[in-house]
Amino acid sequence: MLQISPRDSLGGEPKAPEDETHFWRVTRHGDLDFFTATFRKHVFPPHTHETYVIGVTLDGVHSYMHKGVKVRCEAGNICFINPEEVHDGAPDSYGYSYRMTYPSSDFLTSLMREATGRSVGTPKFRWPGVRDLDLARIFCDAHRALENDEDTLLADEKLFAFYLTAIECYGGGLPAIIAAGREPDAVARTKDYLIAHMTEATDFQTLARHVGLSAWHLIRVFRKATGLTPHAWLVDRRVHRARELLREGESPSHIAVQCGFADQAHLTRAFKARLGVTPGQYCALLN
Numbered sequence: 001m002l003q004i005s006p007r008d009s010l011g012g013e014p015k016a017p018e019d020e021t022h023f024w025r026v027t028r029h030g031d032l033d034f035f036t037a038t039f040r041k042h043v044f045p046p047h048t049h050e051t052y053v054i055g056v057t058l059d060g061v062h063s064y065m066h067k068g069v070k071v072r073c074e075a076g077n078i079c080f081i082n083p084e085e086v087h088d089g090a091p092d093s094y095g096y097s098y099r100m101t102y103p104s105s106d107f108l109t110s111l112m113r114e115a116t117g118r119s120v121g122t123p124k125f126r127w128p129g130v131r132d133l134d135l136a137r138i139f140c141d142a143h144r145a146l147e148n149d150e151d152t153l154l155a156d157e158k159l160f161a162f163y164l165t166a167i168e169c170y171g172g173g174l175p176a177i178i179a180a181g182r183e184p185d186a187v188a189r190t191k192d193y194l195i196a197h198m199t200e201a202t203d204f205q206t207l208a209r210h211v212g213l214s215a216w217h218l219i220r221v222f223r224k225a226t227g228l229t230p231h232a233w234l235v236d237r238r239v240h241r242a243r244e245l246l247r248e249g250e251s252p253s254h255i256a257v258q259c260g261f262a263d264q265a266h267l268t269r270a271f272k273a274r275l276g277v278t279p280g281q282y283c284a285l286l287n
Contacts, residue, residue, distance in 0.1 A: 018038070018040035018041060018095070019037070019038060019039050019040055019041060019042050020037060020038045021035070021036070021037040021038075022035070022036045022037070022147070023035050024147065026146055028203055028205045028206075029107065029159075029205075030104065030106065030107045030110075032101065032102070032103055032104075032107060033051070033101065033102040034099075034100070034101055034102075034143065034146060034147065035055075035099075035100040035101075035102070036097075036098070036099045036100070036143070036147060037097065037098060037100075038059075038095065038096070038097040039089075039091050039095055039096060039097075040091055040094065040095035041091065041095075042091070043088070043089070043090045043091075044064070044087075044088050044089035044090065045088060046065070046086050046087070046088045047086070047087070047088070048083075048084050048085060048086055048087075049081070049083060049084075049102060050083055050084070050104070051083055051102040051103060051104045051105070052080070052081065052082060052083060052101075052102065052103050052104075052105070052108065052125075053079065053080075053081035053087075053100060053101075053102060054078070054079065054080055054081075054100070054101050054102075054103065054139075054163075054166070055078070055079050055098050055099050055100030055101055055139070055143075056076070056077070056078050056079070056098060056099050056136045056139050056140055056143075057073045057074060057075050057076065057077050057079065057096055057097070057098045058075060058096075058097040058098055058099060058140070059075050059096060059097040060075065060091070060092065060093065060094060060095050060096030060097060061073065061074050061075075061092035061093060061096055062079065062089065062092070062096040062098055063089070063090050063091070063092040064087045064088050064089040064090070064128075065087060065088050066081065066085065066086075066087045066128040067085065067086070067128075069128075071128045071129050072092060072129075073096075073098075073128075073129045074131075075096075076131065076133050076136055077129050077130065077131050077136070078129065078130050078131075078132055078135065078136050078139065078166070078170075079098070079100070079128065079129050080125035080127065080128060080129070080130070080166070080170060080171070081125075081128060082124060082125055083105060087128075099139070099140055099143045099144075101143070103163065105122045108122065108123055108163060108167065109121070109122055109123075111160060111163055111164065111216065112164070112167065114214035114215065114216045114217060115164055115214075115216045115217070117217075121172075123167045123171035123172050124171060124172050125166075125170055125171045125172075126170060126171075126172070127170065130170055132169070135162060135165055135166065135169070138158050138161060138162045138165075139158075139159075139162045141155075141158050142155050142156075142158035142159040142162060143159075145158070146159070149201075150201075150262060151231070151262075152201050152202065152203040152204075153201075153202050153203060153204060153207070153230060153231040153234065154231040156203055156204035156205075156215065157204065157219060157229055157230075157231055160204070160215060160216050160219070164216070184225070186211050186212065186213055186218065186221055186222075187221060187222055187225040187226065189210065189211050189212075190207065190211050190218065190222055190230055191233070193207060193210050193211070194207075194230065194233070194234045194237065195237060198234070198237065198238060198241070198259065198260045199257065199258065199259070199260045200260070202234075204218070204219075204230075207230065218230070234260075235270050236274065238259045238260045238261060238270065239259075239270055239271055239274050239275070241258075241259045242255050242256075242259045242261075242267060242271060242279065243271075243275070243282070245258065245259070246279060246282055246283055246286065247286065251283075252264060252267065252268070252278075252279035252280055252283065255267070255279075267279060
């Protein structure tokens with residue numbers, strides 16, 4: 001049986017003009033592979049992967065044979081294929097688009113161990129496709145942010161939450177999640193680090209190493225102490241800083257980067273979400 005990597009899964013044949021693919025890798029997550037594609041013509045032969053195949057169909061119907069049964073993964077459905085399980089893939093009707101990840105067994109068991117505080121076995125997903133729109137939305141938000149290399153802290157939060165929830169609901173379950181203690185020193189160090197690096201893109205692996213906790217445990221400890229995840233708390237601090245600068249007479253177009261936002265549109269969305277007005281409207285109110 002053919003075993004292939006995600007990058008090589010298209011084979012040597014040229015893609016049809018209607019087919020579009022984008023492959024990338026996130027090294028901070030143990031060389032985790034990501035793939036987004038639209039296929040109108042391409043047919044995958046029967047093959048296996050050393051990793052899990054986990055993703056969401058965005059449009060159309062992704063059809064594949066899995067253990068002798070045809071699976072039709074419609075838009076919004078989540079695909080789960082365990083390592084070494086034979087499957088193929090083909091467009092159904094006019095084709096399909098999807099977002100896919102290829103986590104290794106080591107990556108998922110490490111994440112489970114961090115969340116539960118104990119040694120655990122590898123997850124085994126019971127069904128090759130499920131419909132869970134809320135969970136699919138979390139996956140797509142994380143996948144899109146990682147593709148665009150934006151909001152890495154939020155993307156990591158959502159990615160970890162997706163995998164753990166998927167394992168809890170569909171992959172054999174989890175032992176009890178480790179209780180979140182108060183750990184005020186870790187919370188204080190997290191706040192100090194985020195403030196000091198407010199204008200930089202921060203990822204959870206770096207933040208967790210600095211604080212001395214696992215990434216997932218840090219999220220839970222921090223949320224228990226503050227009511228917010230580290231990313232949400234950081235965006236709040238950025239909005240607070242933006243409001244201070246606006247009061248000092250700075251224009252909205254000049255302060256976005258100073259406060260750590262990617263651009264003025266990003267600042268405007270976060271500012272209005274928390275204060276109910278745009279930065280420009282806030283300036284008008286000050287006058």
